[in-house]
Amino acid sequence: MNNSFPREFVRALPKAELHVHLEGTVDAATLLALAERHGIEPPADDEAGINAWYRFDGFPAFLERYLTVTSMLRDPEDFAFIAERYLLAAHQQGVVHVEFHISACAHLIENNKPWPPIYDAIVAGCRRAEAVTRISWGLIPDISPHLPASECERAMTKVLDHDLTGVVAVGMGGPADTWFTDDFTPIFRRAKSEGLHSVSHAAEHGGPREVVFAVEQFGAERIQHGIGVLADPAAVQLLVERGIACDVCPGSNLALQAVDSPAAHPLPAMLDAGIKVTLGSDDPPMFQTNLLDEYERAWNWCALTKEGMRQLAANSLEASFAPADRVSAWMTQLEACDSDR
Ligand code: ADE
Ligand code: ZN
Numbered sequence: 436m437n438n439s440f441p442r443e444f445v446r447a448l449p450k451a452e453l454h455v456h457l458e459g460t461v462d463a464a465t466l467l468a469l470a471e472r473h474g475i476e477p478p479a480d481d482e483a484g485i486n487a488w489y490r491f492d493g494f495p496a497f498l499e500r501y502l503t504v505t506s507m508l509r510d511p512e513d514f515a516f517i518a519e520r521y522l523l524a525a526h527q528q529g530v531v532h533v534e535f536h537i538s539a540c541a542h543l544i545e546n547n548k549p550w551p552p553i554y555d556a557i558v559a560g561c562r563r564a565e566a567v568t569r570i571s572w573g574l575i576p577d578i579s580p581h582l583p584a585s586e587c588e589r590a591m592t593k594v595l596d597h598d599l600t601g602v603v604a605v606g607m608g609g610p611a612d613t614w615f616t617d618d619f620t621p622i623f624r625r626a627k628s629e630g631l632h633s634v635s636h637a638a639e640h641g642g643p644r645e646v647v648f649a650v651e652q653f654g655a656e657r658i659q660h661g662i663g664v665l666a667d668p669a670a671v672q673l674l675v676e677r678g679i680a681c682d683v684c685p686g687s688n689l690a691l692q693a694v695d696s697p698a699a700h701p702l703p704a705m706l707d708a709g710i711k712v713t714l715g716s717d718d719p720p721m722f723q724t725n726l727l728d729e730y731e732r733a734w735n736w737c738a739l740t741k742e743g744m745r746q747l748a749a750n751s752l753e754a755s756f757a758p759a760d761r762v763s764a765w766m767t768q769l770e771a772c773d774s775d776r
Pocket of ligand 1 (some may be wrong): 636685
């Protein structure tokens with residue numbers, strides 16, 4: 436049995452959060468405020484009701500509600516507010532850099548919104564938080580493959596035609612069902628030609644072939660989740676040899692029943708296999724979690740030491756798309772963190 440989780444030590448470690456969806460940071464109070472502001476019938480009348488609504492029996496039910504929340508973000512200031520709010524909360528947990536996944540295709544296609552005001556507002560919200568905390572951030576507009584590739588391409592073209600200053604990568608979220616039958620690769624090719632990185636969800640509910648496909652077809656440099664990869668040693672080797680990190684969200688995996696129990700989670704085996712793992716909270720209020728809770732799960736499930744916590748934080752900094760000089764300054768700070776804390 437390892438000791439109790441050293442929350443204050445982990446809080447003090449400079450950390451990056453590389454797997455969190457901006458729209459998934461809308462907590463119950465914010466959702467009620469959005470409903471009130473826009474005259475929308477909320478899914479429940481009070482915070483307890485919203486938090487009960489934020490319980491899912493699997494990915495399809497989650498996606499439906501996630502898209503409902505996404506559709507309640509109507510004005511640019513809604514986006515600015517949630518971006519600022521999340522960065523301030525992350526800062527309180529010792530996070531120095533956040534890469535926000537943004538469900539761009541849902542806003543542009545399903546909600547028929549223009550991209551420039553959304554992007555500009557998210558940047559404004561991030562800058563407000565940065566001005567107070569010096570937190571660093573980057574954006575990952577992503578593809579929702581529950582929509583046809585042709586529509587996603589139309590939406591992502593609008594994203595890529597606008598200001599890319601705050602954008603670090605293009606991502607792939609949502610269900611992987613249509614990947615193998617529809618062609619999303621031109622979007623990633625265009626992103627690369629703009630100097631952007633690529634990331635992709637893969638092997639969250641599916642198997643290792645999603646990881647191989649994401650790396651080979653989308654040029655993914657990081658995988659979100661990847662928890663199904665261990666079934667294929669060649670796919671594991673691909674990740675290890677190329678140093679492709681998996682941004683794992685243990686609380687999300689439990690909440691969406693991607694695993695049956697903590698004991699069934701492959702996190703310890705992924706670490707043992709030499710995969711570079713970073714921790715993320717995915718959609719934190721929807722899964723009743725935050726980043727420190729995710730470190731606590733790793734501590735308990737993998738029987739890690741404080742040095743193991745430091746290594747996970749180091750992985751997150753090294754796998755981030757933050758500028759190299761900032762990463763190296765954070766690494767120096769990380770190494771100086773006193774483990775007697
Ligand atoms: N979008 C938001 N959360 C997600 C998840 N857990 N998997 C895939 N897409 C998502
Ligand atoms: Zn995710």
